[in-house]
Amino acid sequence: MASEYDGMWKGLGMDLVAHDQLLGVLGQGYTDVFLSQKDRPAGMDYFNFVMSEVHGLRIKEILEAREQGEKVVGSYCVFVPEEIVRAAGATLVGLCSGADFAMEEVERILPRNTCALIKSSFGFKLGKVCPYLESADMIVGENTCDGKKKSYEQLDKLVSNLYVMDLPQTKSDSARAMLKAEYARFAKAMEELTGNSITVESLKQGIAITNAKRKALHRLAAIRKADPEPISGLDALLASQVSFYDAPVRFTQSVNALCDELEKRVADNVGVFPAKTPRILMTGCPMAVPNWKLPWIVESSGAVIVGEESCVGERGIRNLTDDSAQDMDSLLEAIVDRYFKIDCAVFTPNEDRAEHIIQMAWDYKADGVIHYSLNFCQPYQIESMGLDARLAKEGIPYLRIETDYSPEDAQQLKTRVEAFVEMIG
Amino acid sequence: MVFAGLDIGSRSMELVLLHEGQVVEWRKSDTGYDPLGQAAGIMEGLSWDSLVATGYGRKLLAQNVEATVITEIQAHAIGARHLFPDCRTILDIGGQDSKAMALLPNGKISRFEMNDRCAAGTGKFLEFMASGLSQPLDEFGAFALSGQPGVSINSMCTVFAETEATSLMAKGCQANDIALALHHSVVRRSLSMLKRVGLNPPVVFTGGVARNPCMVRLLEQDLATKLQVPEQPEMTGALGAALYGASKAEAHLTASSADHAAGRPYRG
Ligand code: SF4
Numbered sequence A: 001m002a003s004e005y006d007g008m009w010k011g012l013g014m015d016l017v018a019h020d021q022l023l024g025v026l027g028q029g030y031t032d033v034f035l036s037q038k039d040r041p042a043g044m045d046y047f048n049f050v051m052s053e054v055h056g057l058r059i060k061e062i063l064e065a066r067e068q069g070e071k072v073v074g075s076y077c078v079f080v081p082e083e084i085v086r087a088a089g090a091t092l093v094g095l096c097s098g099a100d101f102a103m104e105e106v107e108r109i110l111p112r113n114t115c116a117l118i119k120s121s122f123g124f125k126l127g128k129v130c131p132y133l134e135s136a137d138m139i140v141g142e143n144t145c146d147g148k149k150k151s152y153e154q155l156d157k158l159v160s161n162l163y164v165m166d167l168p169q170t171k172s173d174s175a176r177a178m179l180k181a182e183y184a185r186f187a188k189a190m191e192e193l194t195g196n197s198i199t200v201e202s203l204k205q206g207i208a209i210t211n212a213k214r215k216a217l218h219r220l221a222a223i224r225k226a227d228p229e230p231i232s233g234l235d236a237l238l239a240s241q242v243s244f245y246d247a248p249v250r251f252t253q254s255v256n257a258l259c260d261e262l263e264k265r266v267a268d269n270v271g272v273f274p275a276k277t278p279r280i281l282m283t284g285c286p287m288a289v290p291n292w293k294l295p296w297i298v299e300s301s302g303a304v305i306v307g308e309e310s311c312v313g314e315r316g317i318r319n320l321t322d323d324s325a326q327d328m329d330s331l332l333e334a335i336v337d338r339y340f341k342i343d344c345a346v347f348t349p350n351e352d353r354a355e356h357i358i359q360m361a362w363d364y365k366a367d368g369v370i371h372y373s374l375n376f377c378q379p380y381q382i383e384s385m386g387l388d389a390r391l392a393k394e395g396i397p398y399l400r401i402e403t404d405y406s407p408e409d410a411q412q413l414k415t416r417v418e419a420f421v422e423m424i425g
Numbered sequence B: 001m002v003f004a005g006l007d008i009g010s011r012s013m014e015l016v017l018l019h020e021g022q023v024v025e026w027r028k029s030d031t032g033y034d035p036l037g038q039a040a041g042i043m044e045g046l047s048w049d050s051l052v053a054t055g056y057g058r059k060l061l062a063q064n065v066e067a068t069v070i071t072e073i074q075a076h077a078i079g080a081r082h083l084f085p086d087c088r089t090i091l092d093i094g095g096q097d098s099k100a101m102a103l104l105p106n107g108k109i110s111r112f113e114m115n116d117r118c119a120a121g122t123g124k125f126l127e128f129m130a131s132g133l134s135q136p137l138d139e140f141g142a143f144a145l146s147g148q149p150g151v152s153i154n155s156m157c158t159v160f161a162e163t164e165a166t167s168l169m170a171k172g173c174q175a176n177d178i179a180l181a182l183h184h185s186v187v188r189r190s191l192s193m194l195k196r197v198g199l200n201p202p203v204v205f206t207g208g209v210a211r212n213p214c215m216v217r218l219l220e221q222d223l224a225t226k227l228q229v230p231e232q233p234e235m236t237g238a239l240g241a242a243l244y245g246a247s248k249a250e251a252h253l254t255a256s257s258a259d260h261a262a263g264r265p266y267r268g
């Protein structure tokens, strides 16, 4: 299938045949999962459009800006401080990793028992199918879980522009000092990459843009406390996913426009599911595009997802960055404060996460919690087992799911989820 | 009114018809490669007022025949509760999956665990091993009971367990001793699932594998409690499905007679 973007993709060194395949699967999946939903808010049209142009128009836009000298930074983790990237006048994009690709080649580099997310990121590189990856001037890897930090050693052999950010594993004072030092080093690297110096002004500007995006997503999250639910969990997840690629200011406006419509729905008591539909809080590993398998199963099993405790969800955007300081060092301190609160399972101990899950279950009036972890993801799997007793004590029904990106287990997952919904309904 | 319950498992399917709370008909057949055709066969010549389908083929059926669907987990819970009103825990081992459920005092499920990804701990495992030891499946349990303890199979995985069994035979172990060890392997798997849901007696054992006397004996030994086993353990899911249909109809009737009492027209 020839596309008007073929030339652009070719210019990026992509494999057009493989990429066509990927787009085919993505398009079909999107139609089945999203477009088939009933009573979608009109505000989702924007997100449909972004998704349909996610490898097209958005890339064109990015490349045009790049010609004007704007650098592109790709990231795999919400610990990469967006404020600093924006302050240097660069664009930040999330590198999604939500589908299996070129698995045979990947498994020549990484062991089979590596999580699907990591394998996918390699598959996209080896298969030459991700235009974001190919247009990035810098790819930032971070030392989080063992799987990621060791695989970056291998990724470094495949790309020429990998920057590895070291991250702490505890929330001690020395860990915080280390995070600050790493962010300072990163700020310098960004200045070198872009040739722009980061000033108090530009950093404040970076914080403002990023905070506005987070606030819009907070607004969306708050609306989802309503019953009947005015937006499906899938659509809300999509908005979070799109936040990783889209131009931030336009994204913020679109989320706010969507929220205007949803607030009206709430006032009129209009929902996408009937009132009293069993409400599920999802928690666990991040869900990157196009990994919609589990949410789709949940929402086609008679339940609605009311929140995501995930990096593509509330964990990624919970806190704002304080922008009141007037000097570089204090602004950097504020950024460190903000990111240091992220309760990712690679930290030990990580009690905050359990607290947040329970708090969210109450806030969103969830009838049950489903924990999603990828196979072989030790940090989240181990935490998911500990949560068992914790949630039982609170009387919150809980289901643990371990899966990957393959469609093979969909039927079994469906039975499990349906039984859970029957149980809490 | 007649309520039908159909449990379409991956290996076999069962049908139960209920009339005034009594089972008036039950049938059983293999699922084979054409579940819809087999279902049509098993339902031939029968009629009912409501059909509830469960099991892995439930969706497929409901796409082709008017039926309500519930999961096999709920169906087993309802069926087991009906047969043994005081039961608190259920172990179901079918042809290709196994599950454990804990019930609340009101009969609702409080927790469940499922193994549906591999043959370990299911009827399939026993079937595979019986044929490996050249024993008819129906008698495999009794055969294993004649074995002596002392041999052990460490792996729960079908492939590795078979390798272990073969090497035990090469060492001159008796086939019935090996069979006993293989049953122990399935029991170990079931126990870990039961423990995860809590394991409060009385425990009901359902599914086709509950017909296997060696499984019942070993589980009772390890749990130090007597198991309650339905007369037709493989029918429990279908029975639960039929009962579910009956309870829905009853709820509906009560609601509509309340409508009547309030002077509202019957809303169908
Ligand atoms: S789960 Fe942890 S490692 Fe993964 S994106 Fe979130 S913060 Fe980063």
Ligand code: SF4
Binding pocket: A115, A116, A117, A118, A145, A146, A147, A148, A285, A286, A374, A376, A377, A378, A379, A380
């Ligand atoms: S899902 Fe788990 S194993 Fe995979 S990259 Fe994230 S933290 Fe690491």
